Amino acid sequence: MTRNRRRLVAWLLAGVVLAVVLTLYDADRTGVSDPKAAPSATPSAALPGTATPAPTATPSPSATPFPAAPPGTGDPSPAPSPTACTSPGACGYPDANSTGPRIALERHDTGNMSVKKDGTVIKGWDIRGSLDVYANDVTVIDSRITSTNWWGINLRPGFSGLKVLHTTITAVPGKGPDNGGVNYAVSNMGGSSIEVGWCDISVFGNALSMGQGDLHDNYVHDLVAFRNQGGEWQHTDAVISGGGNKGRLTVRHNTLLNATPVDKGATAAVGLFADTGVVSSVLVEDNWLAGGAYALYGGGPGATGIRVTGNVFSTQYHPASGAYGPVTAWNAGGAGNVWKDNRMSDGRPVEPAP
Numbered sequence: 225m226t227r228n229r230r231r232l233v234a235w236l237l238a239g240v241v242l243a244v245v246l247t248l249y250d251a252d253r254t255g256v257s258d259p260k261a262a263p264s265a266t267p268s269a270a271l272p273g274t275a276t277p278a279p280t281a282t283p284s285p286s287a288t289p290f291p292a293a294p295p296g297t298g299d300p301s302p303a304p305s306p307t308a309c310t311s312p313g314a315c316g317y318p319d320a321n322s323t324g325p326r327i328a329l330e331r332h333d334t335g336n337m338s339v340k341k342d343g344t345v346i347k348g349w350d351i352r353g354s355l356d357v358y359a360n361d362v363t364v365i366d367s368r369i370t371s372t373n374w375w376g377i378n379l380r381p382g383f384s385g386l387k388v389l390h391t392t393i394t395a396v397p398g399k400g401p402d403n404g405g406v407n408y409a410v411s412n413m414g415g416s417s418i419e420v421g422w423c424d425i426s427v428f429g430n431a432l433s434m435g436q437g438d439l440h441d442n443y444v445h446d447l448v449a450f451r452n453q454g455g456e457w458q459h460t461d462a463v464i465s466g467g468g469n470k471g472r473l474t475v476r477h478n479t480l481l482n483a484t485p486v487d488k489g490a491t492a493a494v495g496l497f498a499d500t501g502v503v504s505s506v507l508v509e510d511n512w513l514a515g516g517a518y519a520l521y522g523g524g525p526g527a528t529g530i531r532v533t534g535n536v537f538s539t540q541y542h543p544a545s546g547a548y549g550p551v552t553a554w555n556a557g558g559a560g561n562v563w564k565d566n567r568m569s570d571g572r573p574v575e576p577a578p
Contacts, residue, residue, distance in 0.1 A: 228298045245547070261501045296569040308571040309512075309536055315569075317512040317536075318443040319479060324392040324424035325366040336373050336442045361385035368392040370383030370571055372399040375408040384416035388423060395427040397448045400478065405450030417471050429458040429489075435469025438476075449488035461516070464492075467523070468501020481540075482515035486547045492516035493546075496523040498551075505529040513571075514538035518546040522554035522576065529560040537567040545565065545569075551576045 300402040309315035313322070329350035339346075342360045346367055354373035355364065358380050366389065371378045374470045376393040378384045393409040400406030412418050412434035419438045425431045432439055432507065444462040452458045463482035464474055475494060484490035484522050493513040496503045505524035509531070513519040519537050523530050532554075537545035544550055554576035555561055566574040 233293075234528070239343070257333075260298060260364060281537065291382075309538070309569045312495045312512045312538075315512070315536070317477070317479045318422070318441050320424060320443060321423050323441070323443040324367060324390065326390055327366045329368055332505045350521075350542075356380065357383060357386055359383060363389070363390055364390045366391065369394070371395045372401075373413045374401055376406075376425075378408065379414045379418055381413050381415065381542060382486070383414050384418075386412075386414075386418040388420045389429050392420045392424040393428075394425070395448075397450075400450075402429075402458065403451055403453045405429055405448070405452060407458070410434070410442075412437055415470060429460045430464045431461070432463045433465075434466050435467065435472050436471030438474045438479060442478045442480075444478065444519045445483075447482055448483055449484045456457065457487075459489050459491045459493040459495075460484045460515075461491050462493045465496045465503060465506065466499035466501075467503040468498075469504065472506070473506045475506070475511060479512045480514070481512075482519075483541050484515070486517050490516050490547065492521050493519045495521045497521060497528065498526060499525045503527040503530065506531070507568055508532045508535060511533045511553045512536050512538055514545055515541045516546045517548050518550065518552040520546075520551045522551060523558075524539075524553045525555055526558070527553075527555045527561065528558045530555070530558065530561075531562045531564075532566060533562065533564045535566045535574075537566065537574050540569070549577070550574050 240412060313319035326347055329348055331350045334351050334353040336356065338356045338358055339362055340358045344359060345365045349367045351369045352371065354371040354375055355377045357378065360383050364377060373394065376395065377388055388410055395406040398404045406417045407429050409428040409431040410420050417436045417438055418434065419528060420442060421440045421441045425442060425444045427448045429447060429450065430449065431444045447460045447462065448459050449460060460482055463475055463480050480493040482490055482493050493516050494508055496506055504527065506529065513535055520532065521546060522532065537550040539545060551574065554563065556576065562578060568574055
C-alpha cells in the first residue's frame with residue numbers, strides 16, 4: 225500500500241516537472257512572455273571593414289515630402305555652365321591670330337590718299353596714311369593702314385561696293401586731328417552696304433561707323449580714349465550706328481571689345497542710337513561683346529526689326545559685361561524685334577530689363 229502511494233507521488237511530481245518544462249519552452253519560442261525577447265532598437269556595430277546596410281523604410285501614405293529649397297538658398301557659387309567661354313579665341317571668336325593680312329606687305333607712304341577709280345584693288349600694301357574712297361567697287365585686302373587722319377577708310381556719299389577684307393586698321397594715338405584723337409576705322413557715308421571682314425582694328429574712338437553694312441569676323445580691340453576738340457571725352461564704340469539707315473546692318477561673328485573706362489567716354493561694344501533717325505533692320509548675331517557703359521545699346525523706343533541672337537556677353541572687363549549691365553535701350557514691343565539665346569560668358573542667360 226505504502227509502495228503504491230509512493231509510486232503515485234512520483235508520477236505526479238514527474239508530471240508537474242514536465243508541465244513546467246513545456247511552458248518554459250513555449251515562452252522562449254514565441255517571445256511573448258518576456259518583454260526582453262523583443263528585437264533591440266539599437267543595431268549592433270558593424271565588423272571592421274564591412275558596411276552597415278541602411279534599413280529600408282516604407283513611407284507613410286499620408287507623409288508630406290520636404291519642400292525643395294527656394295532659389296538662392298543653396299550653394300552661392302553654382303558650377304559654371306557647360307557653355308561657358310574663357311576667351312574669344314578659345315571659344316571660336318576672332319582674335320589677332322584669325323584676322324589681318326595673310327601675306328607679306330610692301331610699305332606705301334601714301335599720306336591721306338583719295339581713291340577715285342572704280343574697281344580699284346589695293347592688296348599687300350602697308351599704308352602710312354588713310355583712304356578716302358570716291359569710287360565704286362573698291363577692294364582693300366591683305367593690307368595694313370596706319371592713320372593719323374579722322375578715319376582709316378571712308379566711303380563718300382554716292383558710291384558703293386566697298387570691301388575691306390583681311391586688313392589691319394590702326395592709328396597713332398595722340399597724332400589724330402581731333403585734338404590728338406582719331407575717330408573712325410571704317411566709315412560709311414554712302415547710302416549702300418559695304419563689307420568689312422576678317423579685319424584687326426584698334427585705337428579709333430568709333431571703330432566701325434555705319435547705318436548699313438556687313439560686318440563679320442572682325443577683331444576690334446584696344447580703343448584709345450581722348451578728349452575731342454570740344455574738350456570732352458570722346459564717346460567710344462566698337463560698332464556704332466546713328467539710325468536713319470535705309471539698308472540693313474549685319475553684325476555677325478565679331479569680337480567687339482571696349483575696355484575704355486566709363487569716366488573716359490566708354491559707351492558700348494555695339495551702340496545702336498537714334499541720333500539721326502529711327503534705328504531699324506539690324507542683325508546682331510553670334511558676337512563676343514565686352515565693355516562700354518552697356519555692352520549693347522538696342523536702338524531705343526522707336527527701334528524696329530532689331531534681331532539680337534546667340535551673342536556672348538563677356539565678363540572680361542566688368543562682371544555684367546558692361547559697367548552698368550549687358551544691355552539697355554531695348555524696345556521689346558517694337559515690330560520685328562527679337563531677343564534670343566544670348567548669354568554671359570559663364571553661361572548665364574541674358575535678358576533685357578523690362
